Amino acid sequence: MKIIVTGGAGFIGGNFVHYMLKKYSDYRIICVDSLTYAGNMETLAPVMDNENFRFVKADITDRDAINKLFEEEHPDIVVNFAAESHVDRSIENPGVFLNTNIMGTQVLMDACRKYGIVRYHQVSTDEVYGDLPLDRPDLFFTETHQARIQHQRQVLICLFRHITEHLNCL
Numbered sequence: 001m002k003i004i005v006t007g008g009a010g011f012i013g014g015n016f017v018h019y020m021l022k023k024y025s026d027y028r029i030i031c032v033d034s035l036t037y038a039g040n041m042e043t044l045a046p047v048m049d050n051e052n053f054r055f056v057k058a059d060i061t062d063r064d065a066i067n068k069l070f071e072e073e074h075p076d077i078v079v080n081f082a083a084e085s086h087v088d089r090s091i092e093n094p095g096v097f098l099n100t101n102i103m104g105t106q107v108l109m110d111a112c113r114k115y116g117i118v119r120y121h122q123v124s125t126d127e128v129y130g131d132l133p134l135d136r137p138d139l140f141f142t143e144t145h146q147a148r149i150q151h152q153r154q155v156l157i158c159l160f161r162h163i164t165e166h167l168n169c170l
């Protein structure tokens, strides 16, 4: 099993990389991260020598780089943790949020569609789902700008799910 993990140098993505390499020692994990202020390579230092791990410094909005990586690796699954994630920054600079969180998501969805990836996991946030009941996925909690962007990227993913029959988005 090959998994592309974006944002793997970040807080949650880094923990996911460690968890997966430990629990599934035969899986190949390809981490894509542009190393913004939030990325920290020290998080990944313990796995850099693992032969089942590859780190690629790339921006998820860079279509050519992402397509090239998908062509090289032919992943089975994509898990997208790459994001601008801090609410206060979304108020100061919403443009960078739109670029990474919306346009970057679209680049990944396009690549999944182009290369026939059947499973895509979008990592969302409690600021979208809040305390909503699990059996009401139609409801969203949209108090902050960051939450609205998270919501919009999920709408985008729903759109791709409808137009790409083979893509299983979670």
Ligand SMILES: NC(=O)c1ccc[n+]([C@@H]2O[C@H](COP(=O)([O-])OP(=O)(O)OC[C@H]3O[C@@H](n4cnc5c(N)ncnc54)[C@H](O)[C@@H]3O)[C@@H](O)[C@H]2O)c1
Binding pocket: 006, 007, 008, 009, 010, 011, 012, 013, 014, 032, 033, 034, 035, 036, 037, 038, 039, 040, 058, 059, 060, 061, 081, 082, 083, 084, 085, 086, 100, 104, 123, 124, 125, 126
């Ligand atoms: N931290 C939390 O408590 C929490 C809780 C719920 C949900 N989430 C969600 O999980 C996701 C990840 O959160 P986190 O706390 O790990 O974030 P983080 O800010 O710690 O890490 C984000 C990572 O994405 C990378 N990145 C940013 N823009 C990129 C781009 N354009 N291309 C490639 N890489 C890019 C950064 O370099 C960084 O390594 C976010 O969507 C966040 O909203 C986080």
